[in-house]
Amino acid sequence: MAMRKNESKAPFPQGIDEEKFDKLSQLAEMGKLLAETAHELSQPLAGIKAFTQMLRKRYDDDDFLGPKLRLIEKQARHMEAILDSVKTYSHGLRTVTESCAxxxxxxxxxxxxxxxxxxxxxxxxxxxxxxxxxxxxxxxxxxxxxxxxxxxxxxxxxxxxxxxxxxxxxxxxxxxxxxxxxxxxxxxxxxxxxxxxxxxxxxxxxxxxxxxxxxxxxxxxxxxxxxxxxxxxxxxxxxxxxxxxxxxxxxxxxxx
Ligand SMILES: Nc1ncnc2c1ncn2[C@@H]1O[C@H](COP(=O)(O)OP(=O)(O)O)[C@@H](O)[C@H]1O
Ligand SMILES: [Mg+2]
Missing domain, CATH: 3.30.565.10 (Histidine kinase-like ATPase, C-terminal domain)
Known part of the structure:
Protein backbone atom coordinates (compact mmCIF):
# COMPACT_ATOMS: atom_id res chain seq x y z
CA MET A 1 0.00 0.00 0.00
CA ALA A 2 1.39 3.38 -0.98
CA MET A 3 1.64 5.58 2.06
CA ARG A 4 0.96 9.22 1.80
CA LYS A 5 3.52 11.55 3.29
CA ASN A 6 2.39 13.37 6.42
CA GLU A 7 0.75 16.42 5.01
CA SER A 8 0.59 19.02 7.72
CA LYS A 9 -3.12 19.55 7.39
CA ALA A 10 -4.55 22.30 9.60
CA PRO A 11 -5.17 20.36 12.77
CA PHE A 12 -8.18 22.24 14.08
CA PRO A 13 -11.50 20.79 15.14
CA GLN A 14 -13.88 20.12 12.27
CA GLY A 15 -15.19 23.26 10.57
CA ILE A 16 -12.44 25.47 11.99
CA ASP A 17 -9.58 26.58 9.76
CA GLU A 18 -6.60 28.80 10.54
CA GLU A 19 -8.46 31.97 9.63
CA LYS A 20 -11.34 31.12 11.95
CA PHE A 21 -8.87 30.18 14.65
CA ASP A 22 -7.23 33.62 14.41
CA LYS A 23 -10.66 35.23 14.65
CA LEU A 24 -11.37 33.19 17.76
CA SER A 25 -8.04 34.23 19.27
CA GLN A 26 -8.94 37.88 18.63
CA LEU A 27 -12.30 37.32 20.27
CA ALA A 28 -10.55 35.81 23.28
CA GLU A 29 -8.35 38.93 23.51
CA MET A 30 -11.45 41.13 23.34
CA GLY A 31 -13.02 39.03 26.04
CA LYS A 32 -10.04 39.71 28.26
CA LEU A 33 -10.27 43.44 27.60
CA LEU A 34 -13.97 43.35 28.36
CA ALA A 35 -13.34 41.59 31.67
CA GLU A 36 -10.76 44.21 32.65
CA THR A 37 -13.11 47.04 31.66
CA ALA A 38 -15.94 45.49 33.66
CA HIS A 39 -13.66 45.28 36.66
CA GLU A 40 -12.54 48.92 36.28
CA LEU A 41 -16.12 50.15 35.93
CA SER A 42 -17.37 48.37 39.04
CA GLN A 43 -15.21 50.55 41.30
CA PRO A 44 -16.71 53.99 40.44
CA LEU A 45 -20.13 52.37 40.14
CA ALA A 46 -19.89 51.13 43.73
CA GLY A 47 -19.22 54.74 44.78
CA ILE A 48 -22.21 56.07 42.84
CA LYS A 49 -24.45 53.43 44.38
CA ALA A 50 -23.29 54.03 47.96
CA PHE A 51 -23.79 57.81 47.79
CA THR A 52 -27.14 57.49 46.08
CA GLN A 53 -28.30 55.13 48.84
CA MET A 54 -27.15 57.63 51.43
CA LEU A 55 -29.05 60.48 49.78
CA ARG A 56 -32.12 58.34 49.15
CA LYS A 57 -32.36 57.37 52.83
CA ARG A 58 -32.22 61.03 53.75
CA TYR A 59 -34.61 62.35 51.08
CA ASP A 60 -36.89 59.32 50.66
CA ASP A 61 -39.93 61.38 51.73
CA ASP A 62 -39.10 64.28 49.47
CA ASP A 63 -41.65 64.34 46.64
CA PHE A 64 -39.19 65.72 44.17
CA LEU A 65 -35.92 63.95 45.13
CA GLY A 66 -37.23 60.63 46.51
CA PRO A 67 -38.46 59.03 43.25
CA LYS A 68 -35.40 60.23 41.31
CA LEU A 69 -32.94 58.88 43.85
CA ARG A 70 -34.75 55.53 43.94
CA LEU A 71 -34.50 55.39 40.16
CA ILE A 72 -30.76 56.19 40.16
CA GLU A 73 -30.19 53.48 42.75
CA LYS A 74 -32.16 50.96 40.71
CA GLN A 75 -30.21 51.82 37.55
CA ALA A 76 -26.92 51.43 39.42
CA ARG A 77 -27.98 47.96 40.62
CA HIS A 78 -28.90 47.09 37.05
CA MET A 79 -25.46 48.16 35.81
CA GLU A 80 -23.85 46.14 38.57
CA ALA A 81 -25.72 43.02 37.43
CA ILE A 82 -24.60 43.57 33.82
CA LEU A 83 -20.97 43.97 34.86
CA ASP A 84 -21.18 40.86 37.04
CA SER A 85 -22.42 38.74 34.18
CA VAL A 86 -19.67 40.10 31.89
CA LYS A 87 -17.09 39.21 34.54
CA THR A 88 -18.48 35.70 34.98
CA TYR A 89 -18.73 35.11 31.24
CA SER A 90 -15.27 36.36 30.31
CA HIS A 91 -13.66 34.45 33.16
CA GLY A 92 -13.52 31.38 30.92
CA LEU A 93 -11.84 33.38 28.15
CA ARG A 94 -8.90 34.55 30.20
CA THR A 95 -5.63 33.96 28.39
CA VAL A 96 -2.79 31.99 29.87
CA THR A 97 -0.23 33.85 31.94
CA GLU A 98 0.93 31.14 34.34
CA SER A 99 4.33 29.59 33.83
CA CYS A 100 6.14 26.53 35.11
CA ALA A 101 9.46 24.69 35.36
N1 LIG B 1 2.55 7.05 19.72
C1 LIG B 1 1.61 6.63 18.86
N2 LIG B 1 1.84 5.54 18.07
C2 LIG B 1 0.90 5.11 17.20
N3 LIG B 1 -0.29 5.69 17.03
C3 LIG B 1 -0.58 6.78 17.78
C4 LIG B 1 0.36 7.29 18.73
N4 LIG B 1 -0.21 8.38 19.30
C5 LIG B 1 -1.42 8.52 18.75
N5 LIG B 1 -1.66 7.57 17.84
C6 LIG B 1 -2.88 7.42 17.01
O1 LIG B 1 -3.67 8.59 17.16
C7 LIG B 1 -4.99 8.23 17.56
C8 LIG B 1 -5.60 9.34 18.38
O2 LIG B 1 -4.94 9.46 19.63
P1 LIG B 1 -5.68 10.17 20.83
O3 LIG B 1 -6.23 11.47 20.35
O4 LIG B 1 -4.76 10.20 21.99
O5 LIG B 1 -6.91 9.23 21.11
P2 LIG B 1 -6.96 7.75 21.71
O6 LIG B 1 -5.67 7.50 22.43
O7 LIG B 1 -8.14 7.75 22.63
O8 LIG B 1 -7.16 6.85 20.54
C9 LIG B 1 -4.82 6.92 18.27
O9 LIG B 1 -6.01 6.17 18.27
C10 LIG B 1 -3.73 6.26 17.43
O10 LIG B 1 -4.26 5.69 16.26
MG1 LIG C 1 -4.72 8.90 23.73
Whole structure:
Protein backbone atom coordinates (compact mmCIF):
# COMPACT_ATOMS: atom_id res chain seq x y z
CA MET A 1 0.00 0.00 0.00
CA ALA A 2 1.39 3.38 -0.98
CA MET A 3 1.64 5.58 2.06
CA ARG A 4 0.96 9.22 1.80
CA LYS A 5 3.52 11.55 3.29
CA ASN A 6 2.39 13.37 6.42
CA GLU A 7 0.75 16.42 5.01
CA SER A 8 0.59 19.02 7.72
CA LYS A 9 -3.12 19.55 7.39
CA ALA A 10 -4.55 22.30 9.60
CA PRO A 11 -5.17 20.36 12.77
CA PHE A 12 -8.18 22.24 14.08
CA PRO A 13 -11.50 20.79 15.14
CA GLN A 14 -13.88 20.12 12.27
CA GLY A 15 -15.19 23.26 10.57
CA ILE A 16 -12.44 25.47 11.99
CA ASP A 17 -9.58 26.58 9.76
CA GLU A 18 -6.60 28.80 10.54
CA GLU A 19 -8.46 31.97 9.63
CA LYS A 20 -11.34 31.12 11.95
CA PHE A 21 -8.87 30.18 14.65
CA ASP A 22 -7.23 33.62 14.41
CA LYS A 23 -10.66 35.23 14.65
CA LEU A 24 -11.37 33.19 17.76
CA SER A 25 -8.04 34.23 19.27
CA GLN A 26 -8.94 37.88 18.63
CA LEU A 27 -12.30 37.32 20.27
CA ALA A 28 -10.55 35.81 23.28
CA GLU A 29 -8.35 38.93 23.51
CA MET A 30 -11.45 41.13 23.34
CA GLY A 31 -13.02 39.03 26.04
CA LYS A 32 -10.04 39.71 28.26
CA LEU A 33 -10.27 43.44 27.60
CA LEU A 34 -13.97 43.35 28.36
CA ALA A 35 -13.34 41.59 31.67
CA GLU A 36 -10.76 44.21 32.65
CA THR A 37 -13.11 47.04 31.66
CA ALA A 38 -15.94 45.49 33.66
CA HIS A 39 -13.66 45.28 36.66
CA GLU A 40 -12.54 48.92 36.28
CA LEU A 41 -16.12 50.15 35.93
CA SER A 42 -17.37 48.37 39.04
CA GLN A 43 -15.21 50.55 41.30
CA PRO A 44 -16.71 53.99 40.44
CA LEU A 45 -20.13 52.37 40.14
CA ALA A 46 -19.89 51.13 43.73
CA GLY A 47 -19.22 54.74 44.78
CA ILE A 48 -22.21 56.07 42.84
CA LYS A 49 -24.45 53.43 44.38
CA ALA A 50 -23.29 54.03 47.96
CA PHE A 51 -23.79 57.81 47.79
CA THR A 52 -27.14 57.49 46.08
CA GLN A 53 -28.30 55.13 48.84
CA MET A 54 -27.15 57.63 51.43
CA LEU A 55 -29.05 60.48 49.78
CA ARG A 56 -32.12 58.34 49.15
CA LYS A 57 -32.36 57.37 52.83
CA ARG A 58 -32.22 61.03 53.75
CA TYR A 59 -34.61 62.35 51.08
CA ASP A 60 -36.89 59.32 50.66
CA ASP A 61 -39.93 61.38 51.73
CA ASP A 62 -39.10 64.28 49.47
CA ASP A 63 -41.65 64.34 46.64
CA PHE A 64 -39.19 65.72 44.17
CA LEU A 65 -35.92 63.95 45.13
CA GLY A 66 -37.23 60.63 46.51
CA PRO A 67 -38.46 59.03 43.25
CA LYS A 68 -35.40 60.23 41.31
CA LEU A 69 -32.94 58.88 43.85
CA ARG A 70 -34.75 55.53 43.94
CA LEU A 71 -34.50 55.39 40.16
CA ILE A 72 -30.76 56.19 40.16
CA GLU A 73 -30.19 53.48 42.75
CA LYS A 74 -32.16 50.96 40.71
CA GLN A 75 -30.21 51.82 37.55
CA ALA A 76 -26.92 51.43 39.42
CA ARG A 77 -27.98 47.96 40.62
CA HIS A 78 -28.90 47.09 37.05
CA MET A 79 -25.46 48.16 35.81
CA GLU A 80 -23.85 46.14 38.57
CA ALA A 81 -25.72 43.02 37.43
CA ILE A 82 -24.60 43.57 33.82
CA LEU A 83 -20.97 43.97 34.86
CA ASP A 84 -21.18 40.86 37.04
CA SER A 85 -22.42 38.74 34.18
CA VAL A 86 -19.67 40.10 31.89
CA LYS A 87 -17.09 39.21 34.54
CA THR A 88 -18.48 35.70 34.98
CA TYR A 89 -18.73 35.11 31.24
CA SER A 90 -15.27 36.36 30.31
CA HIS A 91 -13.66 34.45 33.16
CA GLY A 92 -13.52 31.38 30.92
CA LEU A 93 -11.84 33.38 28.15
CA ARG A 94 -8.90 34.55 30.20
CA THR A 95 -5.63 33.96 28.39
CA VAL A 96 -2.79 31.99 29.87
CA THR A 97 -0.23 33.85 31.94
CA GLU A 98 0.93 31.14 34.34
CA SER A 99 4.33 29.59 33.83
CA CYS A 100 6.14 26.53 35.11
CA ALA A 101 9.46 24.69 35.36
CA UNK A 102 9.28 21.81 32.84
CA UNK A 103 11.82 19.52 34.52
CA UNK A 104 9.60 18.88 37.51
CA UNK A 105 6.63 18.19 35.27
CA UNK A 106 8.64 15.72 33.19
CA UNK A 107 9.95 13.92 36.25
CA UNK A 108 6.55 13.60 37.85
CA UNK A 109 5.00 12.34 34.60
CA UNK A 110 7.67 9.64 34.41
CA UNK A 111 7.01 8.68 38.00
CA UNK A 112 3.26 8.52 37.39
CA UNK A 113 3.68 6.24 34.39
CA UNK A 114 6.47 4.05 35.75
CA UNK A 115 4.21 1.13 36.64
CA UNK A 116 2.31 1.24 33.40
CA UNK A 117 5.57 1.32 31.42
CA UNK A 118 7.04 -1.59 33.39
CA UNK A 119 3.93 -3.68 32.81
CA UNK A 120 4.03 -2.92 29.08
CA UNK A 121 7.80 -3.71 29.09
CA UNK A 122 8.66 -0.23 27.93
CA UNK A 123 11.95 1.34 28.88
CA UNK A 124 11.75 5.09 29.43
CA UNK A 125 14.63 7.41 28.71
CA UNK A 126 14.95 11.06 29.57
CA UNK A 127 16.98 13.37 27.31
CA UNK A 128 16.88 16.67 29.09
CA UNK A 129 19.67 19.27 29.41
CA UNK A 130 20.78 20.33 32.88
CA UNK A 131 19.35 23.81 32.46
CA UNK A 132 15.81 24.25 31.23
CA UNK A 133 13.96 27.54 30.76
CA UNK A 134 10.67 28.46 32.39
CA UNK A 135 7.76 28.05 30.00
CA UNK A 136 4.50 29.92 29.71
CA UNK A 137 1.90 27.31 30.44
CA UNK A 138 0.15 26.29 33.65
CA UNK A 139 1.86 23.28 35.20
CA UNK A 140 -1.23 21.06 35.15
CA UNK A 141 -1.72 21.72 31.42
CA UNK A 142 1.84 20.78 30.56
CA UNK A 143 1.44 17.65 32.64
CA UNK A 144 -1.82 16.81 30.85
CA UNK A 145 -0.17 17.07 27.43
CA UNK A 146 2.88 15.06 28.44
CA UNK A 147 0.83 12.29 30.07
CA UNK A 148 -1.34 12.00 26.97
CA UNK A 149 1.67 11.72 24.66
CA UNK A 150 3.42 9.21 26.90
CA UNK A 151 0.26 7.15 27.37
CA UNK A 152 -0.25 6.96 23.61
CA UNK A 153 3.36 5.88 23.14
CA UNK A 154 3.13 3.15 25.78
CA UNK A 155 -0.19 1.93 24.39
CA UNK A 156 1.33 1.75 20.88
CA UNK A 157 4.24 -0.40 22.11
CA UNK A 158 2.41 -2.68 24.55
CA UNK A 159 3.97 -6.12 24.71
CA UNK A 160 6.62 -5.81 22.03
CA UNK A 161 10.22 -6.63 22.95
CA UNK A 162 12.83 -3.91 23.38
CA UNK A 163 10.31 -1.09 23.39
CA UNK A 164 11.60 2.33 24.18
CA UNK A 165 10.08 5.69 24.95
CA UNK A 166 12.16 8.86 24.88
CA UNK A 167 11.18 12.17 26.39
CA UNK A 168 13.38 14.90 24.99
CA UNK A 169 13.39 18.54 26.03
CA UNK A 170 15.32 21.32 24.32
CA UNK A 171 15.43 25.03 23.77
CA UNK A 172 15.45 26.36 20.24
CA UNK A 173 15.44 30.09 19.60
CA UNK A 174 12.39 31.54 21.30
CA UNK A 175 10.82 28.13 21.80
CA UNK A 176 10.88 25.38 24.33
CA UNK A 177 10.46 21.94 22.72
CA UNK A 178 9.25 18.79 24.32
CA UNK A 179 9.14 15.63 22.23
CA UNK A 180 7.91 12.13 23.03
CA UNK A 181 9.24 9.44 20.70
CA UNK A 182 8.59 5.70 20.63
CA UNK A 183 9.68 2.51 18.88
CA UNK A 184 6.10 1.38 18.26
CA UNK A 185 4.67 0.49 14.84
CA UNK A 186 4.48 4.11 13.65
CA UNK A 187 1.46 5.92 12.25
CA UNK A 188 0.43 5.25 8.65
CA UNK A 189 -0.17 8.33 6.48
CA UNK A 190 -3.95 8.09 6.36
CA UNK A 191 -4.09 7.90 10.17
CA UNK A 192 -1.39 10.57 10.60
CA UNK A 193 -3.58 13.09 8.82
CA UNK A 194 -6.36 12.61 11.33
CA UNK A 195 -4.73 12.14 14.74
CA UNK A 196 -5.61 15.66 15.89
CA UNK A 197 -9.28 15.35 14.93
CA UNK A 198 -11.58 15.17 17.94
CA UNK A 199 -13.05 11.64 18.37
CA UNK A 200 -10.64 10.08 15.89
CA UNK A 201 -9.30 6.86 17.37
CA UNK A 202 -7.98 3.51 16.12
CA UNK A 203 -8.38 1.92 19.56
CA UNK A 204 -11.22 -0.33 20.63
CA UNK A 205 -11.80 1.66 23.80
CA UNK A 206 -10.19 4.96 22.79
CA UNK A 207 -11.91 8.34 23.11
CA UNK A 208 -9.97 9.99 20.31
CA UNK A 209 -9.86 13.18 22.35
CA UNK A 210 -6.32 13.04 23.75
CA UNK A 211 -4.41 14.66 20.92
CA UNK A 212 -7.22 17.05 19.98
CA UNK A 213 -7.18 18.42 23.52
CA UNK A 214 -3.36 18.51 23.63
CA UNK A 215 -3.30 20.50 20.39
CA UNK A 216 -5.77 22.98 21.81
CA UNK A 217 -3.81 23.37 25.03
CA UNK A 218 -0.62 23.98 23.02
CA UNK A 219 -2.32 26.59 20.85
CA UNK A 220 -3.92 28.33 23.81
CA UNK A 221 -0.46 28.69 25.33
CA UNK A 222 0.78 30.28 22.10
CA UNK A 223 2.58 27.13 20.95
CA UNK A 224 1.80 24.10 18.85
CA UNK A 225 1.85 20.32 18.78
CA UNK A 226 2.93 18.41 15.69
CA UNK A 227 3.58 14.92 14.54
CA UNK A 228 7.08 14.48 13.17
CA UNK A 229 7.51 12.81 9.79
CA UNK A 230 8.93 9.28 10.04
CA UNK A 231 12.22 10.27 8.39
CA UNK A 232 12.69 13.23 10.68
CA UNK A 233 11.80 11.04 13.65
CA UNK A 234 14.35 8.27 12.98
CA UNK A 235 17.16 10.62 12.11
CA UNK A 236 16.60 12.55 15.31
CA UNK A 237 15.94 9.78 17.82
CA UNK A 238 17.46 6.65 16.25
CA UNK A 239 16.39 4.36 13.42
CA UNK A 240 14.03 2.26 15.53
CA UNK A 241 11.92 5.29 16.38
CA UNK A 242 8.93 5.62 14.11
CA UNK A 243 6.64 7.99 16.01
CA UNK A 244 7.33 11.29 17.70
CA UNK A 245 5.09 14.15 18.71
CA UNK A 246 6.60 17.47 19.55
CA UNK A 247 5.18 20.25 21.67
CA UNK A 248 6.61 23.72 21.19
CA UNK A 249 5.91 26.53 23.63
CA UNK A 250 7.03 30.14 23.80
CA UNK A 251 9.63 30.90 26.46
CA UNK A 252 8.48 33.09 29.32
CA UNK A 253 8.23 36.66 28.09
CA UNK A 254 10.41 39.29 29.77
CA UNK A 255 8.48 40.89 32.57
CA UNK A 256 7.39 44.26 31.23
N1 LIG B 1 2.55 7.05 19.72
C1 LIG B 1 1.61 6.63 18.86
N2 LIG B 1 1.84 5.54 18.07
C2 LIG B 1 0.90 5.11 17.20
N3 LIG B 1 -0.29 5.69 17.03
C3 LIG B 1 -0.58 6.78 17.78
C4 LIG B 1 0.36 7.29 18.73
N4 LIG B 1 -0.21 8.38 19.30
C5 LIG B 1 -1.42 8.52 18.75
N5 LIG B 1 -1.66 7.57 17.84
C6 LIG B 1 -2.88 7.42 17.01
O1 LIG B 1 -3.67 8.59 17.16
C7 LIG B 1 -4.99 8.23 17.56
C8 LIG B 1 -5.60 9.34 18.38
O2 LIG B 1 -4.94 9.46 19.63
P1 LIG B 1 -5.68 10.17 20.83
O3 LIG B 1 -6.23 11.47 20.35
O4 LIG B 1 -4.76 10.20 21.99
O5 LIG B 1 -6.91 9.23 21.11
P2 LIG B 1 -6.96 7.75 21.71
O6 LIG B 1 -5.67 7.50 22.43
O7 LIG B 1 -8.14 7.75 22.63
O8 LIG B 1 -7.16 6.85 20.54
C9 LIG B 1 -4.82 6.92 18.27
O9 LIG B 1 -6.01 6.17 18.27
C10 LIG B 1 -3.73 6.26 17.43
O10 LIG B 1 -4.26 5.69 16.26
MG1 LIG C 1 -4.72 8.90 23.73
Missing amino acids: PREVIESAMLLLRNKATKARVEMELRVPAELPTVEIPEHKLQQVLLNLMNNAIEAMKGSEGSKLVVEASESGKDFRLAVADTGPGIPGEVANRVFEPFFTTKKDGSGLGLAICKRIARQAGGDLRLLGQGECSSRFGERFRTALELSLPLERDAS
